[in-house]
Amino acid sequence: MLEFPSFINIPLAEWVDAGMRWLLTNFSAFFDTVGEGILGVLLNIENFLLWLPWPAVLLIIGLLGWWTMRRWWAGLLMAGMMLIIGSFGYWDLSMMTLAIIIASVILSLVLGIPLGIAMAQNKFIESVIRPVLDAMQTMPSFVYLIPALMFFGLGKVPAVFATIIYAMPPVIRLTNVGIRQVPESVIEAAKAFGANSRRILFDVQLPLSMPSIMVGINQTTMMALAMVVIASMIGAKGLGLEVLLAINRIEVGRGFEAGLSIVLMAIIIDRITSSMAAQQQNKLKSMVGS
Amino acid sequence: MSGNDSINGNKVGQMRPEDIVVEVNNVWKIFGKDPQQVLNSDIKSSSKEEILEKTGCVLAMKDISFKVNRGEVFVIMGLSGSGKSTLIRCILRLIEPTTGSILIHGKDICQFKRRQLDYLRTHTTAMVFQHFGLFPHRTVIDNVAYGLQIRGMSRKKRHARAEEVIKKVGLKGWEKYYPGSLSGGMQQRVGIARALATDPEILLLDEPFGGLDPLIRRQMQDELFDIQAEFKKTILFVTHDLHGATRLGNRIALMRNGEIIQIGTPQELITEPKDEYVRRFVQDAILAKVLTASSIMSQPGVTLYEWHKPDQALQMLAAKEADHAFVVDRSGKFLGLLNAQNLSEQRRGQSVIGAMEKITNTCTPESSVESLFPLAAASKHPIPVVDEDGKLLEQVETSAIFNSMIRRTEEEKGAGVS
Structure with missing residues (x-):
């Protein structure tokens, strides 16, 4: 058998390590600032959710379910699921998880939607970002969990950071696709009436790509939720940590409760956000006509 | 194009700078990798196919020059791919010309900065598109008011203005609907209303009725005609519909x-086509609708003043071997027709007036030949041609009407003249 020659050797690992050391020594102040920013957003959301009385949370979830799905029993079902999570004793933990998800999604949107817009309007930017997105989605998440840990230390900040990296690609992609799908003829008309590129973006491109962006938001949210268990490994408190502890102690029942809670939360979040996306789509469809 | 105005009386040929x-x-548009290279070489004078083969560039417009006057409807015609849509887009710089200058009110818009260009588009021009280009997520009234919104007009004001225009195009009651729920014809009305709302001086129409079925197209053309008569816009109108072009276009x-x-x-396109292509292009034109009395009128045989005595008149008729004469007053105004037979029966009268037949069936130089048919059928004498004040200009003989309806090839034309 022919063995792979040892002289063909790319020392990528060494380069990356060197790069990491360089970043850590020269940019620690920068990472501290970013980390503080993320933590600020997260703590505000977490404190608010934990401050909310539980019946209020149930009511909000119920109303959201009713409003987005247009059925009263759907709202009741959503609220019922949340009640089950609470009955397992996981109310506070689920609120913490929800806070990480909301913070990650908000930051993903704040970064992702402008990136998607930039991609749609500039071929060069698209050709640069596209492979980066592919890498973000296929790279095993543990690989960037460790550097995140080195930059931000243990706790919730690296969890949010890792979640953003994992969850941001769909909203970028779908914003890009949505804006590219806006008919050229409509943009041309706006131009002909003297609209500058900013007006075209806000008057025509964004409203018409809203359904696509909403689907992106839904997918981003679901991916953020999927990251919860993994994020718990670097010390983010929440439902994921509960699963991790149960596995370590081989407590099947406890693990099942925590796992089911995550599933229920996933259903609630998915139903509500995907119905919002469908609503947007129907609204536009009814305007455009058959 | 000298002599335009004499042929057609509507002063099209006279261009005062203002x-x-x-x-x-001299506007050129070349699509492709290196348009300048094509422009700088001799190849630019060869055909579109040759340029494509040798350089890979697509020649869309070649050395285009023309002028459009205030209040004129200037039609740009051609088959698809002839560059007419590219041309009208260049006038707003929706497509950038490769070279050449485009002057609007004497200012070269190719030198305009972004903001000047946006100002031009919001204040001076407006465009109607073949595929409507309406905003599907905006109601009819918000579509119509878009140009005004860009200008920064308040919601209340622009809606009031939009409502006026919507009424004008016959869409009252549809303000709150979305374009998607309207038929094609109604959608284009929205497109036209949107263009009229800003009260632009120049209207650019890119095959506005191309996507509509013939009946609606005809109706919309009529409405456009009315709109033009009312507002007197300068219109650039791209179309491949010959009948629409001949109906609406000054040139x-x-x-x-x-x-x-x-x-x-x-x-001119019909009577003096420059080459075989033009002739074939206009061969479907309905001659009777396009040709006007001015192209077939001739000098009247005998013209008499009202004070002429019957005897004098008879002499003059006899001298020209004519059997009739037109009678005019001191200022040249047309009064009626004098028949030689009637005249000889009433030769004792004071003047020719007594024997004169009053004729109301006159035409103007702009009258279409089609409108002369009933006049010719009702009278056995030539039709008098008068101007706006009723002054006698010339006459149209029945034989000239028939003659004008015969399409001749170039050879036959030559034979006919000699």
């Missing part, structure tokens, strides 16, 4: 493969 609204000078520019082959009035 009347020129749009002036296009027509015929394009082929990115070049303007001929510019002229509908009549």
